[in-house]
Amino acid sequence: MNDLSPSREERIANLKGLGCSRKRVEDVRFTQGKGNYVDDIKLPGMLQGDFVRSPYAHARVISVNKEAALALPGVIAVLTAEDLAPLNLHWMPTLAGDKQMVLADGKVLFQGQEVAFVVAEDRYIAADAVELVEVEYEELPVLTDPFAALESDVVLREDLEGQSAGAHGPRRHHNHIFLWEEGDKAATEQVLDSADVVAEEMIYYHRTHPCPLETCGAVASMDKVNGKLTLWGTFQAPHVVRTVASLLSGIEEHNIRVVSPDIGGGFGNKVGVYPGYVCSIVASIVTGRPVKWVEDRMENLMATAFARDYWMKGRIAATKEGKITGLWCHVTADHGAFDACADPTKFPAGFFHICTGSYDIPVAYVGVDGVYTNKAPGGVAYRCSFRVTEAAYFIERMVEVLAIELGMDAAELRRINFIRADQFPYHSALGWEYDSGDYHTAWDKALAAVDYAGLRREQAGRVEAFKRGETRKLLGIGLTHFTEIVGAGPVKNCDILGMGMFDSCEIRIHPTGSAIARLGTISQGQGHATTFAQILASEIGLPADSITIEEGDTDTAPYGLGTYGSRSTPVAGAAAAMVGRKIRAKAQMIAAWLLEVHEGDLDWDVDRFVVKGAPERFKTMKDIAYAAYNQAIPGLEPGLEAVSYYDPPNMTYPFGAYICVMEIDVDTGEHEIRQFYALDDCGTRINPMVIEGQVHGGLTEALAIAMGQEIAYDDIGNCKTATLMDFFIPTAWETPNYTTDFTETPSPHHPIGAKGVGESPNVGGVPAFSNAVHDAFRAFGLRHAHMPHDHWRIWKIANQLGLHG
Amino acid sequence: MTKMHIKLTVNGKAEELLAEPRELLIHVLRERLNLTGAHIGCETSHCGACTVEMNGKSVKSCTVFAAQANGAEITTIEGLGSPDALHVLQRSFREHHGLQCGFCTPGMITRAHRLLQENPAPTEDEVRFGMAGNLCRCTGYQNIVKSILAAASEINAAQEAAE
Numbered sequence: 001m002n003d004l005s006p007s008r009e010e011r012i013a014n015l016k017g018l019g020c021s022r023k024r025v026e027d028v029r030f031t032q033g034k035g036n037y038v039d040d041i042k043l044p045g046m047l048q049g050d051f052v053r054s055p056y057a058h059a060r061v062i063s064v065n066k067e068a069a070l071a072l073p074g075v076i077a078v079l080t081a082e083d084l085a086p087l088n089l090h091w092m093p094t095l096a097g098d099k100q101m102v103l104a105d106g107k108v109l110f111q112g113q114e115v116a117f118v119v120a121e122d123r124y125i126a127a128d129a130v131e132l133v134e135v136e137y138e139e140l141p142v143l144t145d146p147f148a149a150l151e152s153d154v155v156l157r158e159d160l161e162g163q164s165a166g167a168h169g170p171r172r173h174h175n176h177i178f179l180w181e182e183g184d185k186a187a188t189e190q191v192l193d194s195a196d197v198v199a200e201e202m203i204y205y206h207r208t209h210p211c212p213l214e215t216c217g218a219v220a221s222m223d224k225v226n227g228k229l230t231l232w233g234t235f236q237a238p239h240v241v242r243t244v245a246s247l248l249s250g251i252e253e254h255n256i257r258v259v260s261p262d263i264g265g266g267f268g269n270k271v272g273v274y275p276g277y278v279c280s281i282v283a284s285i286v287t288g289r290p291v292k293w294v295e296d297r298m299e300n301l302m303a304t305a306f307a308r309d310y311w312m313k314g315r316i317a318a319t320k321e322g323k324i325t326g327l328w329c330h331v332t333a334d335h336g337a338f339d340a341c342a343d344p345t346k347f348p349a350g351f352f353h354i355c356t357g358s359y360d361i362p363v364a365y366v367g368v369d370g371v372y373t374n375k376a377p378g379g380v381a382y383r384c385s386f387r388v389t390e391a392a393y394f395i396e397r398m399v400e401v402l403a404i405e406l407g408m409d410a411a412e413l414r415r416i417n418f419i420r421a422d423q424f425p426y427h428s429a430l431g432w433e434y435d436s437g438d439y440h441t442a443w444d445k446a447l448a449a450v451d452y453a454g455l456r457r458e459q460a461g462r463v464e465a466f467k468r469g470e471t472r473k474l475l476g477i478g479l480t481h482f483t484e485i486v487g488a489g490p491v492k493n494c495d496i497l498g499m500g501m502f503d504s505c506e507i508r509i510h511p512t513g514s515a516i517a518r519l520g521t522i523s524q525g526q527g528h529a530t531t532f533a534q535i536l537a538s539e540i541g542l543p544a545d546s547i548t549i550e551e552g553d554t555d556t557a558p559y560g561l562g563t564y565g566s567r568s569t570p571v572a573g574a575a576a577a578m579v580g581r582k583i584r585a586k587a588q589m590i591a592a593w594l595l596e597v598h599e600g601d602l603d604w605d606v607d608r609f610v611v612k613g614a615p616e617r618f619k620t621m622k623d624i625a626y627a628a629y630n631q632a633i634p635g636l637e638p639g640l641e642a643v644s645y646y647d648p649p650n651m652t653y654p655f656g657a658y659i660c661v662m663e664i665d666v667d668t669g670e671h672e673i674r675q676f677y678a679l680d681d682c683g684t685r686i687n688p689m690v691i692e693g694q695v696h697g698g699l700t701e702a703l704a705i706a707m708g709q710e711i712a713y714d715d716i717g718n719c720k721t722a723t724l725m726d727f728f729i730p731t732a733w734e735t736p737n738y739t740t741d742f743t744e745t746p747s748p749h750h751p752i753g754a755k756g757v758g759e760s761p762n763v764g765g766v767p768a769f770s771n772a773v774h775d776a777f778r779a780f781g782l783r784h785a786h787m788p789h790d791h792w793r794i795w796k797i798a799n800q801l802g803l804h805g
Numbered sequence: 806m807t808k809m810h811i812k813l814t815v816n817g818k819a820e821e822l823l824a825e826p827r828e829l830l831i832h833v834l835r836e837r838l839n840l841t842g843a844h845i846g847c848e849t850s851h852c853g854a855c856t857v858e859m860n861g862k863s864v865k866s867c868t869v870f871a872a873q874a875n876g877a878e879i880t881t882i883e884g885l886g887s888p889d890a891l892h893v894l895q896r897s898f899r900e901h902h903g904l905q906c907g908f909c910t911p912g913m914i915t916r917a918h919r920l921l922q923e924n925p926a927p928t929e930d931e932v933r934f935g936m937a938g939n940l941c942r943c944t945g946y947q948n949i950v951k952s953i954l955a956a957a958s959e960i961n962a963a964q965e966a967a968e
């Protein structure tokens with residue numbers, strides 16, 4: 001009857017559950033070129049949309065003449081703000097409580113802004129027609145500097161004139177958006193006034209862009225016969241897109257189906273709602289044919305979703321011995337032409353107030369001023385949980401500057417200020433409850449792994465050799481200990497457009513013991529189809545290989561808030577665990593009936609329920625699944641399926657210790673990364689292979705940002721970095737090998753203790769690379785230099801320090 | 806615009822079509838022949854997502870006119886392996902986690918395939934240099950390099966065993 005072999009270990013291995021480096025199920029398709037990305041979608045009669053964009057950063061639109069374009073054979077329509085106005089779609093709400101022009105309404109506010117939408121039979125005709133649309137502009141004065149914008153008489157947002165308050169409180173100037181504050185300002189300033197030592201610095205985290213390899217795009221198809229709109233697109237949050245599309249268009253939500261197909265990387269770029277999506281929908285409604293819009297790379301870099309652009313002024317106070325006593329920060333945040341930041345509604349500066357970092361700082365204050373300028377809107381979390389990258393960079397630079405002020409070793413300064421393991425759950429001065437951590441253990445492990453003391457000796461020797469003229473290369477040791485805050489978030493304070501930031505998982509077990517599960521999130525390369533099946537496998541005792549995971553189709557998947565801010569594992573992953581437990585609870589009742597015992601007499605064992613004290617009497621999950629469909633069990637409904645909506649009680653707080661060892665050529669400004677050690681603690685590890693891959697990828701994005709990548713403008717608002725020639729993405733040649741390591745401090749409130757990892761390497765990586773550059777020049781008097789540290793800027797540091805003789 | 810009569814062989818199959826002189830090879834492959842494996846990431850020759858083989862060389866098909874491919878032999882990712890018999894590189898990329906979102910992957914594998922023809926036993930540096938025309942935003946390249954080196958060893962070992 002019941003077979004006692006295979007062994008328990010074999011049964012665990014067979015599940016490929018938690019902790020297994022399971023190979024990814026997605027890869028079989030992807031390696032054969034059989035992915036299905038939005039641009040691969042081809043529908044009968046499909047038209048192509050393309051934008052006429054503004055060459056000016058600030059100008060009045062005097063007229064738009066479509067005649068020549070419409071006369072071109074194959075052009076079906078040209079839409080302008082005038083055409084959208086009767087539908088009230090010429091403007092749309094942003095995620096940040098502001099509104100944004102879909103198509104230029106009277107003026108343009110940034111270079112690359114959408115002015116008209118051309119719809120044609122194919123992409124070539126559409127591109128020709130874009131050239132034929134005649135737009136007459138009258139140039140206006142351009143503001144690209146947020147400090148100047150707050151002083152200027154030039155009014156950028158005339159539509160807001162006379163409005164002395166916005167979604168986040170009072171506006172004190174016509175180019176001001178909000179002032180957002182947290183912490184105790186008076187107490188912090190008092191501490192600063194009486195401190196032994198105060199270090200002060202202005203730290204700029206420059207504007208950059210997530211630039212996933214696949215740009216943004218959509219295909220809209222309005223079926224006038226059944227009144228249904230189907231929208232495929234590069235959406236990191238498809239369910240929210242459906243709700244927004246319904247609210248904007250007036251089409252009832254059940255008549256809209258939003259599908260995120262395979263997504264070629266997101267990194268925050270695909271969270272927002274862009275004019276291209278709205279215009280494709282309108283164009284499909286107007287023409288009655290499917291309409292595709294896919295932006296090109298220039299449009300992507302110029303118009304959709306920049307990240308960062310924070311000017312962070314910091315003051316940090318400490319005792320002579322180096323104990324930090326207070327932290328003060330004021331940010332001037334350049335939000336561009338519209339406030340379209342992708343943050344939970346109540347957090348206009350995201351979770352920037354995690355900026356006390358890994359340190360036990362008794363008192364702190366943060367103020368963030370949001371400002372309008374003539375730059376693209378966006379403000380997305382580029383591989384980041386809502387301004388956490390900015391916060392981590394700020395504190396990790398401030399600590400280094402303080403170390404210089406104190407004449408202390410920066411590793412030691414961190415160690416004496418870390419929150420201790422026995423202080424968790426820890427309440428930070430800026431209002432967060434850190435769930436768990438063990439920073440000292442991670443730090444000591446990291447320092448030992450790289451032989452920190454040995455590196456410092458080598459560095460001192462190098463400085464001497466440099467001074468003697470024996471070498472032109474300096475050695476930098478970049479340290480970082482970061483604490484992230486991810487997994488947004490508790491519905492009580494986190495929402496996007498009013499939607500609570502819960503997430504969901506629904507599962508159906510089939511009679512033969514396989515299953516399909518659907519979640520409210522969407523993978524953009526994170527491998528959800530692989531890892532969520534592993535969580536479920538461990539919970540319900542069916543092999544991960546027998547569980548299909550589906551996401552991204554709003555007609556079938558349960559409502560969820562999507563994938564960004566490292567929230568999939570903390571929130572949807574938790575929903576998966578909880579739904580598994582619901583299944584197991586019912587399975588236990590079925591097993592009890594089958595085995596003719598009381599439920600309480602059963603123990604769960606890997607993949608089966610076993611009668612206590614009688615190990616030969618058991619029912620496997622497979623047996624139970626079958627019974628759920630073929631037995632009439634008194635008091636139980638047939639079938640085995642469940643759904644769970646998970647509202648997390650708190651965020652999770654992954655952390656890590658990164659060390660970068662960098663050689664810098666003083667004469668050319670070139671750098672070489674000799675070693676990069678990354679220790680991550682993301683709590684329970686679901687799939688070590690996937691985690692390692694996420695760390696490699698996030699570090700490489702960090703390398704790009706720290707060492708060269710930026711979105712830069714000239715004084716008249718021309719975007720100077722709109723191609724991959726100017727916008728730095730490291731190649732395989734420029735990217736080092738990384739050493740990864742871990743500690744494992746499970747989250748106490750997450751059902752499986754997992755914390756999320758996708759963004760940690762970007763949050764911690766940027767300060768590690770940047771601190772390495774700074775550290776190389778510390779002996780020669782460098783305190784702080786702004787990123788990105790490209791060759792020219794590093795050369796300039798050396799030059800200004802007088803190192804070129 | 807007058808169209809040109811173009812003949813080419815794609816993955817061993819003869820194809821004939823009419824194309825405008827300005828039409829790009831990537832669009833012909835993706836939109837006319839429905840071979841959507843090669844992707845578009847930039848259209849300016851920087852990213853390599855559109856990499857295919859043309860007459861035994863890697864080319865970025867976003868900057869090749871279809872007219873230039875007249876008479877050419879083209880291999881795309883779809884021509885490398887089959888669902889039942891994945892190419893060594895395809896297996897190796899999966900085995901070593903050489904991909905995440907998969908968008909760069911067809912270009913990466915197609916380029917790696919040519920690289921290993923040019924240099925069957927490359928060093929790590931040679932792989933990194935030889936792959937520098939293909940950008941990946943997800944993986945940080947470490948596992949891509951590993952996948953290619955492992956595939957090279959496997960191919961070489963199989964060849965030695967056969968000899």
Ligand code: FES
Pocket residue numbers: 844845846847848849850851852853854855856865866867868
């Ligand atoms: S699309 Fe051809 S190189 Fe980027």
Ligand code: FES
Pocket residue numbers: 213264265525903904905906907908909910940941942943944
């Ligand atoms: S796997 Fe996403 S770009 Fe390479």
